[in-house]
Amino acid sequence: MADMAVQSSSMEAAGPYDRAKALSAFKFGDQAFYWITRLCAMSVLLLLGGIILSLIAGAWPAMKEYGLAFLWTQRWAPANDPPVLGALGPIYGTLVTSVIAMAIAIPVGLGIAIFLTELCPQWLRRPIGMAIELLAGIPSIIYGMWGFFVLGPYLADHVQPFMIATFEGVPVLGTIFAGPPSYLSLFNAALILAIMVLPFITSISVDVFKTVPPVLKEAAYGVGCTTWEVVRNVVIPYTKVGVIGGIMLALGRALGETMAVTFIIGNSFRISGSLFGPGTTISAAIASEFAESDGLHQSALILLGLLLFVLTFFVLSGARLMLMRLEKKAGN
């Protein structure tokens, strides 16, 4: 950039205006700009490729040792000789906590967003909006500690006993919500995750809801639609790409969240039929055990990391696919 400025000023000083020279200078500048930005973009691919390669290299001994059975082996016994390691527990925990978190956070988050943009009186908008931004700004370790000292005990003392009593004897639900209550459980971790991903869904939805042209909504209200109908048939269809984007961002965070989950999930590799039992997630397992691991154990932890990477990749590409399909439908 600096070079360009120097060149142009020296050209002016040179006297007669040389059109061809000026044009080629512009062309050079354009080219340089193109290549610089392109290089930046390529560096992302390079970086990603490097990360994948080093993950695969690190995970290779475990892949060779355990093969595909790693995916459905539940035992995690690093002290055995040779270690018996399987990823089923962490995979199960990751999926269960993320799915429950999303099941809670999506309706609540969208509800907040709809209220804020469509129904909220002006004076309440700023406080609620700011509260959501603040929620997003709280570090995850703080969520973890809050979950550990406040939310977890509260759930274990008041919410879980009620749920256990309600569902006792009911098939399936009775097993899922079986006691004893515990403040270190899959359920509590999922709830913390739901609170943590809520601001992602809400603030992105609020932003995209604001992009709906007022004339569309006014037209719908004009023909006598209720607010619910306007939201259902105008706002959501108009903004669904953005909303799904927000949900995917939230899911990405839920899948990879580490510190808060490690605090409150109980860190047990055994799969428990009850949501009130302890579990673990892929990222929590890695965070807990990596520092003291070596050999196959460490390699298996790196393989877990690779699995999380692949899992996230599938989720994101699934979202892309869904978006593409939606856009196609809208096009028809």
Next chain:
Amino acid sequence: MKFLKAIVAVGLMAASTSAFAADITGAGATFPFPVYSKWADAYKKETGNGLNYQSIGSGAGIKQIQAKTVTFGATDAPLKAEQLEKDGLVQWPMVMGAIVPVVNLEGIASGELVLSGELLADIYLGKVTKWDDAAIVKLNPKLKLPSAAITVVRRSDGSGTTFNFTDYLAKASPDWKTKVGMGTAVEWPVGVGAKGNEGVAGNISQTKNAIGYVEYAYAKQNKLTYAGMINKAGKTVQPTVASFQAAASNADWAKAPGYYVILTDQPGDASWPITAATFILMHKVPADKAASAEAIKFFTWAFEKGDKMAEELDYIPMPEPVVKLIEKTWSADIKS
């Protein structure tokens, strides 16, 4: 050009002064971190020489010294003699601590509850699940134990504390040995995992009817209710500095190659059964001889003058004869 030269000169000077100060670097076990940093602080005041210790975990400490990125490594789980030989390392115990079972039981004070190794293993195996189980009542006939489920708490991260605790359970219970075994991280049959000694301590104080294990210092600082133990000699002992030191002096250090002694389940009427030493690792032929010599000076100083500081933090100094032995090892094995 002149300017550039000046920069280079200043840079060189900075580099040379920092090399001159020769800060010793060490990394490893988290358990001795408080005492090592206290020693380092006092040592710096006295001699002007600093020590930089990173508490990154025993396993990581072993890796760092193998990679020669630090002057010394620190580990709670000692390396076997043949492993030391292979890597050209010297190992010695630096300071001791103890692991105590802690509980959160209403109306029961520290030391009132008595457990045996076998019982502890059965609780951690999930065989004994209630506080009023016959096996617990048998050892504690006078206590009023609740008919509540035992919440088992253990470490979720790999740790030297877990290594020593599981080593003890494996010695006390054949069942534990075959089903779970010992290590810095094991396949826990039951229980919830918490990160670090402080995590377990926090869990215990939060959860009613819970049992866990922490370093003695953590139990004391957090005012947790600890339990007494029945030791190898069949005597009931309480966790005190005297009972920890009894375990250490009853151990046979002189005959153990590379000081590979795990202090759990030692003989002697007064021995606390889950005592543990934490170890230092250094290269026989160090890459940086000056730093290595400096480190030995520091350790000598710590053995001579650090005992009181260690005791203030609830660590147990190594007994005098063992220190003599270690000092002999230094002069024989480490080339500097």
